[in-house]
Amino acid sequence: MDNFTHNDEELLVQYLDGVLDEHTKAEVEKKLNSDTEFRNAYESLLLTKEAVKQYGLKEKVAGIHKGMMKEMQQAPIRHISSARRAVRYTISVAAALIVLIGSFMLYNFYSLSAEKVFNSGFQSYDLSTARGNEEKESVIAKAYRSKRFDDVVKLYEAGADSSKEAMFLTGMSALELKENSKAISNFKMLIAANQQNNEKLYNDDAEYYLSLSYIRNGDYDFALGLLHKIKDDSNHRYNKKVTAKLLRQIKMLKWR
Amino acid sequence: MEVIKNFPDSEIVGNIRSGERMDEIIKALYRMHFDSLCWHIMNNSGSREDAEDIFQEVVVSFIDLVQKDKFRGESSVKTFLFSLNRNLWLNELKRKGRALAREEKFEKGQERTEADFGHQLADREGKLAVLNVVERLGETCKKILLLFYYENLPMKDIVSATDFENEQVVRNKKYKCLKQLEQMLDANPILKQTLKNLLHG
Numbered sequence: 001m002d003n004f005t006h007n008d009e010e011l012l013v014q015y016l017d018g019v020l021d022e023h024t025k026a027e028v029e030k031k032l033n034s035d036t037e038f039r040n041a042y043e044s045l046l047l048t049k050e051a052v053k054q055y056g057l058k059e060k061v062a063g064i065h066k067g068m069m070k071e072m073q074q075a076p077i078r079h080i081s082s083a084r085r086a087v088r089y090t091i092s093v094a095a096a097l098i099v100l101i102g103s104f105m106l107y108n109f110y111s112l113s114a115e116k117v118f119n120s121g122f123q124s125y126d127l128s129t130a131r132g133n134e135e136k137e138s139v140i141a142k143a144y145r146s147k148r149f150d151d152v153v154k155l156y157e158a159g160a161d162s163s164k165e166a167m168f169l170t171g172m173s174a175l176e177l178k179e180n181s182k183a184i185s186n187f188k189m190l191i192a193a194n195q196q197n198n199e200k201l202y203n204d205d206a207e208y209y210l211s212l213s214y215i216r217n218g219d220y221d222f223a224l225g226l227l228h229k230i231k232d233d234s235n236h237r238y239n240k241k242v243t244a245k246l247l248r249q250i251k252m253l254k255w256r
Numbered sequence: 257m258e259v260i261k262n263f264p265d266s267e268i269v270g271n272i273r274s275g276e277r278m279d280e281i282i283k284a285l286y287r288m289h290f291d292s293l294c295w296h297i298m299n300n301s302g303s304r305e306d307a308e309d310i311f312q313e314v315v316v317s318f319i320d321l322v323q324k325d326k327f328r329g330e331s332s333v334k335t336f337l338f339s340l341n342r343n344l345w346l347n348e349l350k351r352k353g354r355a356l357a358r359e360e361k362f363e364k365g366q367e368r369t370e371a372d373f374g375h376q377l378a379d380r381e382g383k384l385a386v387l388n389v390v391e392r393l394g395e396t397c398k399k400i401l402l403l404f405y406y407e408n409l410p411m412k413d414i415v416s417a418t419d420f421e422n423e424q425v426v427r428n429k430k431y432k433c434l435k436q437l438e439q440m441l442d443a444n445p446i447l448k449q450t451l452k453n454l455l456h457g
Contacts, residue, residue, distance in 0.1 A: 064279060
């Protein structure tokens with residue numbers, strides 16, 4: 001460093017500190033670009049300043065560290081054993097399952113409707129499978145077989161046929177036409193007539209479809225009463241159709 | 257006084273860059289991240305004391321990297337601190353010669369989430385040696401240099417904070433102290449290299 005003077009050293013420190021006027025600053029920068037020895041001397045000062053800054057930062061953090069450790073020790077960190085971790089994991093999985101099942105049940109509860117429950121139990125009555133429908137088929141039976149449900153109701157109301165079969169098929173037609181009150185009235189009439197005559201013609205069918213009519217009409221208590229009666233009677237034609245699920249769904253509809 | 261535990265990342269980084277509210281920010285880093293990083297070390301063969309030492313270095317390194325614009329915000333502060341903590345701890349384990357195969361595997365399985373700052377962390381011993389050199393400087397020199405170069409205080413404030421008569425006397429003293437420290441560092445070329453790594457990355 002033969003050419004490097006004390007003056008140069010002072011100049012570089014002033015440049016490092018940012019206290020030079022614009023003119024001198026430009027001179028220094030010019031020399032930094034052209035003189036390697038000058039540049040190395042400046043780099044050495046920069047590294048020295050960096051050492052001070054590192055020390056300052058370390059001291060600052062160390063000063064705060066003590067106080068923070070005091071604060072932290074009031075809530076010490078605990079080791080979590082693998083057994084404890086497994087318990088936590090199991091609890092998390094169980095909680096997730098409970099939430100999942102709960103959400104599923106809630107969804108079922110709120111998405112359930114009378115129409116849905118009705119549809120799950122309803123099946124159109126097929127006359128061809130019914131007893132005694134061969135040669136002398138009534139006008140109402142013919143109309144029902146050809147699915148002219150409006151005509152069935154009109155013919156019955158016009159008095160074309162007042163038999164129990166006509167009474168039942170009119171109830172079924174009303175159900176197909178979503179005329180719940182009319183269906184309820186016809187099925188009830190048929191059941192009353194059977195009781196009066198001590199007969200059972202279409203009685204099981206009327207009871208089952210009456211309970212479905214009650215469901216769609218929102219008369220859940222009546223529906224439940226009737227369905228429990230069917231379930232308790234093992235000889236009832238629709239006994240197997242009354243499932244625990246159906247009864248549970250009607251109760252859920254009642255609670256909402 | 258109300259204790260603010262959570263600061264958004266942008267506020268932490270912004271304040272560190274500007275050098276404002278540093279005490280508050282450092283405390284927030286402790287409150288927000290010490291527990292989880294401490295837990296990590298204690299579950300990887302470390303003691304509570306190890307965790308405290310490493311966390312202190314994590315905070316120092318984080319602030320230094322942010323101030324040198326080497327934290328680009330590609331990951332969250334939390335993720336970045338976790339990476340620093342992990343790398344510093346693995347280096348420490350290696351240094352202590354008790355790096356287990358488990359930790360080696362752990363190290364290989366991790367990806368870097370930000371800039372490759374490994375060389376800065378790996379030279380932990382070099383950094384400690386630099387700090388020791390500064391420590392050996394006389395108390396007055398340390399005070400003047402810290403007030404000027406770390407706290408960025410103007411000369412007139414340094415005069416008030418010391419027993420010197422006027423600014424010129426302080427300026428002369430600062431010059432001598434700086435040159436003294438430079439000579440102490442010059443005596444060890446390895447320290448110069450460590451400082452170059454810290455300064456230029």
